[in-house]
Amino acid sequence: MKSNILIIGSGFAGVWSALSAARLLDQAQRDDLSISVLAPQPELRIRPRFYEADVHSMKASVSDLFEAVGVRFITGNAEGIDAAGRSVSYTDTNGQRQQIGYERLILAAGSQVARPAVPGLAEHVFDVDQMESAIKLEQHLAGLAALPTSPARNTVVVCGGGFTGIETATEMPARLRTLLGSDAPVRVLVVDRGAKIGAALGAGITPSIIAACEQAGVEWRAGTSVVAVDAGGVTLDNGEYIASNTVIWTVGVKASPLTAQVDGERDNFGRLKVDDHLRVIGQEHIYATGDTAWAAVDELGNHALMTCQHAIPMGRHSGNNAMADLLGMQPVVYRQPKYVTCLDLGDWGAAFSEGWERELKLHGQEGKDLKRQINSVWIYPPAADRALALAAADPLIAIV
Known part of the structure; x- marks a missing residue:
C-alpha cells in the first residue's frame, strides 16, 4: 500500500493538512494522486477544552468530512518512520504490524505533556x-x-x-x-x-x-x-x-517522540526545524507541522507556539505545499504575524490579548463570550460539504 501524501495525526494540523492538500489537488483537476491520514481514530479531539467537564464530548468526527473531500483514513498508531525508504510502520486495530509507503510525509503527530x-x-x-x-x-x-x-x-x-x-x-x-x-x-x-x-x-x-x-x-x-x-x-x-x-x-510539553526518528535539527521542545514552506530542513520528502514543527511566524524572530492557533494555519500551509511539490507548483510561504491569546478564567470570565506583548483587549464577560465562540465554533472542523471545506482550507485565507 502506498500514499502519495501520508499525514500522521488527525489533530488540528493533521486535519487541515489533509483538507488543504485536497483543495490543491481539486484545483489541479487531477485524480491520480492520493491523500491518506493515519491516526488512532477518525476524529479531531478538541484538546484546548480538556480542562472543562464532560471531556468525552470534546471531539468531532472527521469520517464524513474526509470522505467528502476524497481523503482516505487509516486507523492505526504510527510507530516507525523510515525516511530513506519513504515508509511508515504502524499497528492496526487488530494489533498487527503494517507498513505504508509515501511520496511526501507530513508529520502532524502533535505533542504531549512532559x-x-x-x-x-x-x-x-x-x-x-x-x-x-x-x-x-x-x-x-x-x-x-x-x-x-x-x-x-x-x-x-x-x-x-x-x-x-x-x-x-x-x-x-x-x-x-x-x-x-x-x-x-x-x-x-x-x-x-x-x-x-x-x-x-x-x-x-x-x-x-x-x-x-x-x-x-x-x-x-x-x-x-x-x-x-x-x-x-x-x-x-x-x-x-x-x-x-x-x-x-501541567508543567511543560514536548513534541511527539516520532520527531526523533527524523534526522534534523530540533528546538528544546523536540520540534523539528523547518523552512519557510514547513519542509524539515535537510529532508527532501518530509514536512512537519503543528506541534512537531519549529517554524518562523514573522520576520521579527517569533516562532509558532504549540497551540491550535498556530496549528490550523500551519496545517493549511503544509498540506498545500506537500501537494504543490508533487504537482510541480509553487509553494506558499508560511507566515502568521498576528498573535492573540484568550485565557479562560472560570466564572470570572476570560482575558483576551493581542500581540506578543499580550496587550489586554477584552476581559471579564466580554472575554468569556469570545472564548466560548473560539472553543465551541472557531476551532472545530468544517461541515462535510466538499466545496465549503476546500474553500476553508486555503492557506492564504485571512486570519482574524
Whole structure:
C-alpha cells in the first residue's frame, strides 16, 4: 500500500493538512494522486477544552468530512518512520504490524505533556493533556464525593502556572462544588516556579488572573516547585507538604517522540526545524507541522507556539505545499504575524490579548463570550460539504 501524501495525526494540523492538500489537488483537476491520514481514530479531539467537564464530548468526527473531500483514513498508531525508504510502520486495530509507503510525509503527530523524573509523579498525578487522561481525571473527581470529607479530598493541587494550569485551576472550584456540594470547603492551589502570579503570561493579563483567582479562591505558591508526589499529596522545594488526593500536572510539553526518528535539527521542545514552506530542513520528502514543527511566524524572530492557533494555519500551509511539490507548483510561504491569546478564567470570565506583548483587549464577560465562540465554533472542523471545506482550507485565507 502506498500514499502519495501520508499525514500522521488527525489533530488540528493533521486535519487541515489533509483538507488543504485536497483543495490543491481539486484545483489541479487531477485524480491520480492520493491523500491518506493515519491516526488512532477518525476524529479531531478538541484538546484546548480538556480542562472543562464532560471531556468525552470534546471531539468531532472527521469520517464524513474526509470522505467528502476524497481523503482516505487509516486507523492505526504510527510507530516507525523510515525516511530513506519513504515508509511508515504502524499497528492496526487488530494489533498487527503494517507498513505504508509515501511520496511526501507530513508529520502532524502533535505533542504531549512532559513528565520529568520527580519521585511519585508517574504514579500519583493526573493531567488534562490527552482525552484518555482528562477522562481519568474527571472520573476521579466524580469519585471524590464517595470519600469522607478531609483536607486531602477537598484540595486540588495544580502543578504549573502557565496557560493550561491557569485554565484548569480557575475552572476547578466550580467543578468541585458541583460534585461535592455548594458548601464544600474546596481548596485549589497553583504551584509555579514563576516569581509572581501569572508570570509566564505577561503583565497585561496578570491583573485579570489575580482577580479571577481571588474570586474563585484559587491560591498560588509562586517561586516554588514540586519535588515529590505521594498518595497523600505533594512536597514543595521549600519543605511544605500539601495534603491532596488530586494533583494535576501541567508543567511543560514536548513534541511527539516520532520527531526523533527524523534526522534534523530540533528546538528544546523536540520540534523539528523547518523552512519557510514547513519542509524539515535537510529532508527532501518530509514536512512537519503543528506541534512537531519549529517554524518562523514573522520576520521579527517569533516562532509558532504549540497551540491550535498556530496549528490550523500551519496545517493549511503544509498540506498545500506537500501537494504543490508533487504537482510541480509553487509553494506558499508560511507566515502568521498576528498573535492573540484568550485565557479562560472560570466564572470570572476570560482575558483576551493581542500581540506578543499580550496587550489586554477584552476581559471579564466580554472575554468569556469570545472564548466560548473560539472553543465551541472557531476551532472545530468544517461541515462535510466538499466545496465549503476546500474553500476553508486555503492557506492564504485571512486570519482574524
